[in-house]
Amino acid sequence: MARGGGLSIDSDPIGSFFPHNPVVLNSFPEDSNNTITGQQKWKKLAPNMDATVTTNRSPSSSPNTNPTSTSTSTIPFQVNLTSDNKRPHIDEMDFFPNKTDDDRKNFASASTSAPPSLDHLLHTHDHSSSPAILELKVNTGLNLLTTNTGTDHSMVDDETSTNSEEKRAKSEMVVLQAELERMKVENHRLRNMLDQVNTNYNALQMHLVSIMQEQKEEEGEQQVFDGKLDEEKQSGNGVLVPRQFMDLGLASNVDTNEPSHSSSVGRSQDLSKSPINNEVASKEFDTKKNGSASDEGFDQDKKEFGRGIEREDSPSEGAAANSNVPKFSPPRNITDGCQWRKYGQKMAKGNPCPRAYYRCTMAAGCPVRKQVQRCADDRSILITTYEGNHNHPLPPAAIAMAQTTSAAARMLLSGSMSSADGLMNGNFLTRTLLPCSSSMATISASAPFPTVTLDLTQSPNPLQFPKPPNQFQIPFPGVPQNFANSSASLLPQIFGQALYNQSKFSGLQMSQDAETSQLSNQSQRPPPHLADTVNAATAAIAADPNFTAALAAAITSIIGGAQPNNNTSTNNNGATSNNTSNANITSNNNK
DNA sequence: CGTCTTTGACCCGCGC
């Protein structure tokens, strides 16, 4: 973007990029009576604006108040400035306020100074209501500044002959003015969208670069997080890059449950490979996004990482105290753009990982709360549930994340979803997630970690229930096929994790009950084939060497068509009135 | 000293 930036799509009025007041272009910059120098300014501000034409400086003709603005939106905004500079003087007062149309015509016809070129600029309008009104072809295009210089004389000469035309032209200009305003708004909106895309893309790119660099530095030194990781690495699948990326995903914050086998050496050298390090990465990512990226910030995070290690023997982790099993706890601070304060933690039935409860602390009295819990089966997956509506503006990071996820959601859900291998055991997935996911599930890479959000705030569309259960295809237009495949593979994993950990999902209208999103009930273990699918999906993702790049491209592509939807605005902007509850499943694929 | 996390206790709803 040449100008501006960081604007939210919906929040901004016209004036972020452009002057709040309607831009009034002076047709006659040299006019001594005209103190407006906006034309030049405008040319500087918006050299590429497609159309900028206004004439009437009367306050009553402000585009915003123009009653005709809505009815003239279809008027072509043709801009054909003639080279002879003989443009109509449309910025003059009406010399015949009390004259009849005939008087105007006579006066105009008597004028001998009317430039011939005006004939093809002005022609009689056939509107019965205003027979004398001329249709003015105005070229907004815009050599308004340069082409008219030095033509004052001709314009002055025109005054006597074009007064009536001016009167008519004004009417037309009002229409054009409205059109201009509309186009400005549209232009601004598009620019905002583009900004959002760039912002998200840059954030993601920074993240990827950071990970890549860290990977290079630490390659060969990393410790395996668990046996499976070792196995994968030894298998020579060459999954380092994808793994690295997915590691990021890990939980943004695992504090007390760092695997007990993490040695001090591992802590110092394998930051990128441990869940806690993922937290570090996430935090650094945020720091960079805030424009204060620095190595110090990373070091600071490392300190926190150390702190996390110190707490790893928390007595609260009784269920996960098994030294042979990495201990996980809910993230302490998910970097989702908001500030959260932990107010509780509890062991949930059927899940050895405790569930953490957070409150939004960005504003006093903000009712938003979220719950974070690791998936019992795959602890690399974080399940975050949001509930409530923010009563305060959100930081750009949160908005960006929200927009990204929502955009991805639409992309993700633009196609049918179902199991490729009988994944969801009958209609399980269809009955539970799909009805909602078709409108509420999102996949995001804007966050420091890959996330899938199940928006439970919206009532499932009954029409979406009958989606075919025997497919699981997630189209990613414009995305490399390998990524699409990987992403498609990812979804069963994530959804599966959520599903089999949430028995309540089954047969419920999950959109209504926030608690149903608590993926805590492990009483229903995943069917074997589901577990296999999950593993296969994980492997598929990891095996894709181009996953990160593809993901970046995908997100970029996705965001390209993104607009804030109810999903994100509900949860991050508090724009909706419905109680909300989102399940945000974060996976680092750190097996 | 202020902020935040931890964690046991308490409250509430639900099912039996």
Next chain:
DNA sequence: GCGCGGGTCAAAGACG
């Protein structure tokens, strides 16, 4: 009514 589970409170401790 009782037990269970989820959610919240609040005191205590840790940390900067």
